[in-house]
């Protein structure tokens with residue numbers, strides 16, 4: 092069936108989508124090249140269909156989402172791509188959608204930033220929904236990324252993302268809150284998270300940092316536009332790509348992200364867990380996105396002794412080891428170590444909310460490891476370390492953590 096690919100009110104392209112399998116079969120026409128999803132290139136006047144399909148499929152809930160097999164069974168669908176079609180691909184993180192050519196749908200009437208949406212799909216994704224005759228599929232949950240169970244809800248007029256943790260410690264929601272508190276102490280632009288309990292399950296809650304005129308473009312997409320040669324590190328490639336878009340302060344923003352990730356021992360800052368914000372109407376690049384999704388950190392899946400030793404700690408997105416990645420930081424001068432005094436009280440006060448999921452031994456291991464890492468950072472900041480940036484030790488494949496336990 093024919094659809095227009097839309098960017099808010101702009102008609103970007105004419106697509107032929109096979110509704111049985113949910114793939115773009117053909118790009119019939121390209122009307123507004125500039126408004127194509129960033130990272131999709133144009134060949135001989137028509138957009139690269141494979142790249143556009145990659146982008147489209149990436150919009151669907153990943154097959155590795157916790158609980159997705161059961162959710163699809165309840166919804167009676169065979170693939171998460173089917174969900175995409177049923178909400179016109181609308182999202183709360185950007186402004187793209189598809190419009191059937193025969194209909195008269197209007198952006199202003201259907202976008203989720205200004206209009207309500209159904210809670211049916213969100214309920215099912217969280218394991219609450221039951222099989223029933225009719226589901227209302229108009230929901231931004233159909234286009235949400237990431238492997239943890241999650242849903243969008245409107246709370247006091249604000250679009251909020253609720254995210255669960257993974258067994259056995261359910262630590263990610265608490266980590267999100269701790270990371271946002273540490274970021275606040277260091278004045279690092281970040282998304283604020285809080286904890287909410289529902290049916291005995293803890294969730295992190297944060298507000299949408301995108302509004303009706305802006306959109307998040309992931310680092311992965313930013314890096315698709317130019318080919319990286321083997322002698323260039325992933326870090327340099329990202330900085331070059333962002334600077335070419337006019338983002339002069341990108342080094343500062345990445346410095347802050349690397350430092351925060353070092354302190355919290357983040358293991359999953361893959362290339363879709365950070366990026367840039369642009370204005371979807373003017374296409375002006377605004378800034379690095381505030382730090383979000385810092386939950387896979389603080390030894391979230393490890394036992395207490397491993398948290399202390401840091402054994403097997405992963406690192407992304409630039410280097411495989413935090414000790415190498417921290418060397419990419421261009422300046423530590425902005426770090427106010429005094430502002431971190433008492434951080435252990437923040438950590439404990441958050442972890443105390445976890446009840447039976449996190450015991451005292453685990454709490455003190457987490458505090459010990461954070462203090463130890465801050466200490467290391469302080470040493471690094473006071474020594475003359477050389478900024479090191481070669482492709483050695485670079486992350487080889489950009490893949491996100493899965494939690495289907």
Ligand SMILES: Nc1ncnc2c1ncn2[C@@H]1O[C@H](COP(=O)(O)OP(=O)(O)O)[C@@H](O)[C@H]1O
Pocket residue numbers: 183184235236237238239240241252254282297298299300301307363364383384386
């Ligand atoms: N506060 C937010 N505002 C807008 N989009 C968001 C927000 N938080 C997350 N997203 C989008 O949702 C995706 C999934 O959320 P994320 O927190 O990364 O979940 P997960 O931990 O499962 O990876 C992100 O990659 C991003 O595109």
Ligand SMILES: [Mg+2]
Pocket residue numbers: 236237238363364384
């Ligand atoms: Mg994520």
